[in-house]
Amino acid sequence: MTAAFAAYLAALLTAHTVGDHWIQTHHQATCKGKPGLVGALACLRHVATYTATTAALGLLVWQVLELELSWLGFLAGQLLSAATHYLADRRVYLERFARWIGKADFLRLGVPRTGTDRNGNAYDDNPSLGTAGYSLDQSFHHLCLFFAALLTVTL
Template sequence: MEHGDLVRAATAAVAFAVMLAGHYIGDHWVQTSGQAYGKGLDRVGCVRKVAVWQCTKHVMSWTATTTLFLLAAAWWLRLPLQPGWLVAGIALNAVTHFAADLRTPLIRLGRLLGRGGYLDHVGVVRPSGPANSGPGTGLFELDQAWHIGWLAVSALLIAGPPV
C-alpha cells in the first residue's frame, strides 16, 4: 500500500467516525421535537409543504453538526481534505438524509426490497401518538441503517479519489 493510500484510508476512517458521532448528536440532540414530528410525509394530516420545511430545517442543522465534527477533527489531525471532495461528501450525506427523513421514500424503498414485514411488525408497544417512526420501530432501524451506510460512502468521497 502506498503512502497516499494510507493517508486516504486514515482520512476516510476518521471522517466516518466523527461524522457518525455528529450524526447521532444532530439526529437526537440538535433536532427539535417539531422537526422530528413534522418532517414525515407519512404522518396523518400531513401538509406536504410543512413537512418538507421541517425536514429541510432538520437536515440543515444535522449537516452543520456533522460538518462541524468533521472539520474539527480535520483541523486537529491535520487531515489533507480536498475542498471539492469534501463538498461532494457533505452534499451526498445531506441529500440522502433528507430523502430518508421524509419517511415515505424510505418506506417505499423498504417495501420494494421486501422489508414490509420488518416495517409492519418490528416495534415496541407505545401509547397513542407519533408511534410509527421512533426508536424501537422497524422504520427507525431502517432509517438509521440507511444513514450510516451513506455516511460510509460520504467518508470515502471525502477522503478523495484514488491516487
C-alpha cells in the first residue's frame, strides 16, 4: 500500500501541475475567481479539464504499475480532488481563510501594483506567478491531493 500511495500521489501532483499550467485556458485562469456566474462557470470548466488530467494520469499509473486500487477509491479520490480544487480556485474561500488566520499581510506579497507610465497608460509593475496567494493556493492543492491519494489507496 505504501508504494501505491507514493506512485499515485506522484501521478496526482504531476497531473495537478499539468492541469493548472498547461491545460487550463487563459480565460479560465483569468475568470475563475470572478464573482457570479462568469467566475463559477470558468472555474467549473477548469475543474472539468483538471479532473480529466488527474484521472488520465491516475488511470495510467494504476494500470501500468498494476496498483491494487478500487474503483470506489479512485472515484472518491477524484471527487475530493475536484471539489477542493473548485473551492480553492474560486479564490474567495482561501483568501478569507488566510485573512482569518492572520495572513492578510502575507497575501499582499508579490502582488503587482497598477500604475501609469508617462503617457497615462495603465500597467502592472510586477506581473508574475510569484505571489504569496499563489503559494498558498498551490500548497492547499498539494495538501488536498495528499488526502485524495490516501483516500484512493485505502478504499
